[in-house]
Amino acid sequence: MRFGVHMSISGGMEKMARAAIELGCETVQIFSRSPRGGKARPLDPRDVARMKQLFQEHDIGPLVIHAPYYLNLASADEDKRSYSIEVLAEDLTRAEILGADFVVTHIGHRDRDESDGSQALRRVIDSINEVLGRYSGPVKLLLENTAGQGRELGSHFEELGKLVHMFPRDRVGTCFDTSHAFGRGYDLSDPEAVDRIFPAYDRLVGLDTLEVIHLNDSKHPLGSRKDRHAHIGQGGIGLEGFRAIINYPGFGPDMPGIMETPTDTPTADADNLATVRALRNMQYDGGQEG
Ligand SMILES: [Zn+2]
Numbered sequence: 479m480r481f482g483v484h485m486s487i488s489g490g491m492e493k494m495a496r497a498a499i500e501l502g503c504e505t506v507q508i509f510s511r512s513p514r515g516g517k518a519r520p521l522d523p524r525d526v527a528r529m530k531q532l533f534q535e536h537d538i539g540p541l542v543i544h545a546p547y548y549l550n551l552a553s554a555d556e557d558k559r560s561y562s563i564e565v566l567a568e569d570l571t572r573a574e575i576l577g578a579d580f581v582v583t584h585i586g587h588r589d590r591d592e593s594d595g596s597q598a599l600r601r602v603i604d605s606i607n608e609v610l611g612r613y614s615g616p617v618k619l620l621l622e623n624t625a626g627q628g629r630e631l632g633s634h635f636e637e638l639g640k641l642v643h644m645f646p647r648d649r650v651g652t653c654f655d656t657s658h659a660f661g662r663g664y665d666l667s668d669p670e671a672v673d674r675i676f677p678a679y680d681r682l683v684g685l686d687t688l689e690v691i692h693l694n695d696s697k698h699p700l701g702s703r704k705d706r707h708a709h710i711g712q713g714g715i716g717l718e719g720f721r722a723i724i725n726y727p728g729f730g731p732d733m734p735g736i737m738e739t740p741t742d743t744p745t746a747d748a749d750n751l752a753t754v755r756a757l758r759n760m761q762y763d764g765g766q767e768g
C-alpha cells in the first residue's frame with residue numbers, strides 16, 4: 479500500500495506538493511476547489527506544472543481529487559442535481575489538468591419524502607451518465623461507500639455494487655473508506671472479520687473496481703451510522719484492525735491508502751503516517767508476536 483494524506487491547497491499546488499514531500503507522502507488527496515462552495519478558482523498553469531514536476535521527482539502518486547461534500551447526485555430538486563452534475567464534470571476536467579487519476583465522490587442522499595433509496599438511486603445513475611457524457615477524458619470517477627448517516631446512499635456493499643456495475647469499468651470505480659464501513663456495521667476491528675469483509679466486497683462490488691482506500695479510524699462505535707474520523711489506532715477500528723486492512727493480500731502493493739484523519743495537532747499527519755508505516759508488512763499472525 480502507498481500511503482498519503484488529504485492535503486490543503488490553500489497556499490497553492492506547489493506549496494501543497496512541498497508539504498507532501500516533507501511528510502513523506504507516497505500518494506496525495508486534495509480538493510480541487512474550496513469544499514465550502516462558490517465558483518472554482520482557475521488553476522495557475524505554472525503552479526500546477528511545478529507541483530507535477532515535484533511529484534514526479536519524488537515518485538508521489540496517484541494524485542486523488544475529492545469532489546466537494548455539498549454535491550448530491552441523487553437530489554430530487556432538479557436545480558441541485560444539475561448543479562452537482564456540473565461541478566462533478568468540472569472537477570473531472572480540473573483533475574485531468576492537475577495530473578490526477580481519480581475523482582472521489584459521495585453518492586448522495588434520498589429525498590425526505592422517500593422511504594427507500596430506489597428512486598434516488600435511479601437519479602444517481604442518470605446523473606453519473608450525464609457526468610460521463612460531459613467529460614470523456616482518462617480520469618476515473620470513484621464512488622465512495624458511506625456510513626449511512628441520515629438518508630445517505632451507498633453504505634451497503636450490495637447497493638454500491640449494483641450502482642458501480644451500471645457504468646463502464648474503465649470510467650467508474652470505487653473508493654473504500656474504513657471509517658464509513660465501520661460506521662455501517664462492517665467490523666474492521668477484528669482481523670478475522672477483515673478476512674471476510676474484503677472477500678464480500680469482492681463478490682458484491684469487485685476488488686477490480688477498487689482504486690483508493692481511505693484509512694480512517696472511527697470516533698463512533700461499530701454500526702453507529704455516524705461519520706467522524708479518528709487518528710489511526712485511536713478509534714473503534716484500532717491498530718490490529720488496521721494491521722489486517724493494510725496487509726490484506728488482495729490489495730496490490732500500489733493501492734493508495736489515504737488518511738482523512740483529524741489535523742488537531744501540528745504533527746497529526748506525520749504521526750498517522752508513522753503509525754501506518756509501522757503496520758505495513760507486519761502480517762497479522764493471530765495476535766502472537768514473533
Ligand atoms: Zn469522502
Ligand SMILES: [Zn+2]
Nearest residue numbers: 622655692738
Ligand atoms: Zn473518505
